[in-house]
Amino acid sequence: EAGVVQSPRYKIIEKKQPVAFWCNPISGHNTLYWYLQNLGQGPELLIRYENEEAVDDSQLPKDRFSAERLKGVDSTLKIQPAELGDSAVYLCASSLVAGPLETQYFGPGTRLLVL
Amino acid sequence: LAKTTQPISMDSYEGQEVNITCSHNNIATNDYITWYQQFPSQGPRFIIQGYKTKVTNEVASLFIPADRKSSTLSLPRVSLSDTAVYYCLVGDLSGGSYIPTFGRGTSLIVHP
Numbered sequence: 001e002a003g004v005v006q007s008p009r010y011k012i013i014e015k016k017q018p019v020a021f022w023c024n025p026i027s028g029h030n031t032l033y034w035y036l037q038n039l040g041q042g043p044e045l046l047i048r049y050e051n052e053e054a055v056d057d058s059q060l061p062k063d064r065f066s067a068e069r070l071k072g073v074d075s076t077l078k079i080q081p082a083e084l085g086d087s088a089v090y091l092c093a094s095s096l097v098a099g100p101l102e103t104q105y106f107g108p109g110t111r112l113l114v115l
Numbered sequence: 116l117a118k119t120t121q122p123i124s125m126d127s128y129e130g131q132e133v134n135i136t137c138s139h140n141n142i143a144t145n146d147y148i149t150w151y152q153q154f155p156s157q158g159p160r161f162i163i164q165g166y167k168t169k170v171t172n173e174v175a176s177l178f179i180p181a182d183r184k185s186s187t188l189s190l191p192r193v194s195l196s197d198t199a200v201y202y203c204l205v206g207d208l209s210g211g212s213y214i215p216t217f218g219r220g221t222s223l224i225v226h227p
Contacts, residue, residue, distance in 0.1 A: 041220075042202050042218050056214055091158050099206075099213045101164070103149075104159075104161065108157055108158055
């Protein structure tokens, strides 16, 4: 069974440029998460989807970040414009269910460097 | 606000048992405790999950006392390949929905 797929794996951009990350969750997983992970820190939730609906996006900086999950499968996270402080690893995860019993399956992440 | 506290780092040697403790004083009554492992350049991977007492699988054991304010991940007979960062995760229910909250993690280094 294929795991969570993310692309690109690495991205280097200059500040003020736009950037987009793509995630394909495990087949059949209705819940999809985007996390931000800074060096030496644990993942921080940015947004969670139940099918195509964003149910938790309070941590998403909406002035520059946006996300979508069309048709409740693949998802895209966008930053426009990127800032130096956005340099981090962006992780996507999926799970069958949401809540305390969820087991999240993570992709390898996209490492973003903003120059 | 759900929050976890773990030691930042630990060192061990091959063949030893390693115990990593996480404190989660504000855990919700209906929340579970989940542990993940993360290798460099990879996403976290599920290890074990429990609600109370003891849970054991082929990889680890999880001990949770009656007050559930802490939990201990036990790795028996570690090997070099167990060198990784270990996170305990609880949920934050303060906003009305379940938000998984990772701590800063414990970096475990296993020496030959």
